[in-house]
Amino acid sequence: xxxxxxxxxxxxxxxxxxxxxxxxxxxxxxxxxxxxxxxxxxxxxxxxxxxxxxxxxxxxxxxxxxxxxxxxxxxxxxxxxxxxxxxxxxxxxxxxxxxxxxxxxxxxxxxxxxxxxxxxxxxxxxxxxxxxxxxxxxxxxxxxxxxxxxxxxxxxxxxxxxxxxxxxxxxxxxxxxxxxxxxxxxxxxxxxxxxxxxxxxxxxxxxxxxxxxxxxxxxxxxxxxxxxxxxxxxxxxxxxxxxxxxxxxxxxxxxxxxxxxxxxxxxxxxxxxxxxxxxxxxxxxxxxxxxxxxxxxxxxxxxxxxxxxxxxxxxxxxxxxxxxxxxxxxxxxxxxxxxxxxxxxxxxxxxxxxxxxxxxxxxxxxxxxxxx
Amino acid sequence: xxxxxxxxxxxxxxxxxxxxxxxxxxxxxxxxxxxxxxxxxxxxxxxxxxxxxxxxxxxxxxxxxxxxxxxxxxxxxxxxxx
Numbered sequence: 001x002x003x004x005x006x007x008x009x010x011x012x013x014x015x016x017x018x019x020x021x022x023x024x025x026x027x028x029x030x031x032x033x034x035x036x037x038x039x040x041x042x043x044x045x046x047x048x049x050x051x052x053x054x055x056x057x058x059x060x061x062x063x064x065x066x067x068x069x070x071x072x073x074x075x076x077x078x079x080x081x082x083x084x085x086x087x088x089x090x091x092x093x094x095x096x097x098x099x100x101x102x103x104x105x106x107x108x109x110x111x112x113x114x115x116x117x118x119x120x121x122x123x124x125x126x127x128x129x130x131x132x133x134x135x136x137x138x139x140x141x142x143x144x145x146x147x148x149x150x151x152x153x154x155x156x157x158x159x160x161x162x163x164x165x166x167x168x169x170x171x172x173x174x175x176x177x178x179x180x181x182x183x184x185x186x187x188x189x190x191x192x193x194x195x196x197x198x199x200x201x202x203x204x205x206x207x208x209x210x211x212x213x214x215x216x217x218x219x220x221x222x223x224x225x226x227x228x229x230x231x232x233x234x235x236x237x238x239x240x241x242x243x244x245x246x247x248x249x250x251x252x253x254x255x256x257x258x259x260x261x262x263x264x265x266x267x268x269x270x271x272x273x274x275x276x277x278x279x280x281x282x283x284x285x286x287x288x289x290x291x292x293x294x295x296x297x298x299x300x301x302x303x304x305x306x307x308x309x310x311x312x313x314x315x316x317x318x319x320x321x322x323x324x325x326x327x328x329x330x331x332x333x334x335x336x337x338x339x340x341x342x343x344x345x346x347x348x349x350x351x352x353x354x355x356x357x358x359x360x361x362x363x364x365x366x367x368x369x370x371x372x
Numbered sequence: 373x374x375x376x377x378x379x380x381x382x383x384x385x386x387x388x389x390x391x392x393x394x395x396x397x398x399x400x401x402x403x404x405x406x407x408x409x410x411x412x413x414x415x416x417x418x419x420x421x422x423x424x425x426x427x428x429x430x431x432x433x434x435x436x437x438x439x440x441x442x443x444x445x446x447x448x449x450x451x452x453x454x
Binding site: 126226234 | 388389390392393405407414415418420422
């Protein structure tokens with residue numbers, strides 16, 4: 001089922017920012033070329049016509065938002081992303097063992113569940129889900145993300161997923177790259193404007209169902225009915241509050257049921273056998289509705305991946321084969337044999353590129369200012 | 373066929389089991405009620421927590437590696453870069 005993945009960027013990426021070079025901000029697909037450009041958008045919003053403010057501001061921290069529903073691969077994506085920047089991401093040492101934060105040399109990942117205003121009992125009493133904005137404190141989210149972005153450490157609450165309670169806060173120091181992942185990173189306009197890049201993982205219902213079966217069936221008490229009921233019950237809130245965020249995302253990774261294998265209920269397309277330019281089970285196609293989408297269909301063997309990589313361009317790799325190398329590093333992660341892992345890795349490299357561009361433009365900004 | 377087992381650490385697995393029972397009860401009256409929806413949301417949250425706990429357990433499942441963390445100087449653990 002989970003074999004068709006698409007990454008596309010939204011219109012908003014076409015920046016009119018006058019300082020950013022035109023080759024930066026665009027994910028396109030043009031005759032076997034992935035052309036991902038990306039920057040300037042957020043800054044152009046804030047620039048108010050001024051040439052000089054066209055950088056990410058004075059702050060050192062680059063903020064990235066990742067939105068997805070529970071069980072849609074956020075944590076796998078996070079592990080792939082932090083790996084692109086090097087070093088293993090680990091929970092804060094010596095703190096709360098149930099902390100949701102992951103820290104590595106370059107990145108700090110915080111889980112937005114920590115900004116729940118209602119704990120598990122509170123939501124139950126009020127009859128709201130965690131997807132509901134009323135269960136979340138967007139004021140605090142905005143204040144703290146803004147503070148970190150401007151270089152100030154904050155005491156962030158911890159939502160304990162085991163007990164369902166809000167634990168005493170932990171200290172978060174400003175990292176080079178802050179990733180906020182969760183249900184609502186692009187919901188609140190103020191928080192949205194703080195993001196330098198945003199990603200939405202768009203998992204279709206069929207695939208979500210298949211993935212959750214794989215995740216939950218081994219757990220006692222769960223059945224096909226309970227998994228289905230849980231997805232159905234959360235769907236109205238998901239459609240109302242989570243799904244609309246994808247219009248604000250810079251990159252959307254969409255996972256759809258495969259069209260190659262009829263009635264594939266496993267959510268993991270069969271391995272392909274060999275790579276052929278035409279009539280292959282491995283196809284790179286252009287999504288008909290979007291000029292900037294890249295689609296990969298079917299599962300693949302990791303050793304075939306280099307053929308795919310060699311036919312893509314503008315991947316922001318530092319050397320030939322880096323995408324394949326990153327995927328091989330984490331061959332045991334879910335999605336390593338299909339487009340989900342591939343696109344997550346490519347988006348990870350794009351984020352590294354964006355980060356480097358922002359740092360470079362910051363270094364250049366004072367110069368521009370004196371010239372102006 | 374998957375046989376139901378307590379795959380995640382017991383404290384979470386028990387909670388998942390209990391929350392599913394509660395959700396089924398909460399929904400027996402009105403399946404569209406807010407209590408029902410909130411109850412299934414709790415199931416989802418606990419299932420995700422259980423899955424993350426399982427992953428963590430799996431990551432620490434190599435007996436030799438675990439031993440070597442504690443005893444890096446022993447014959448079976450010593451590694452030299454050159």
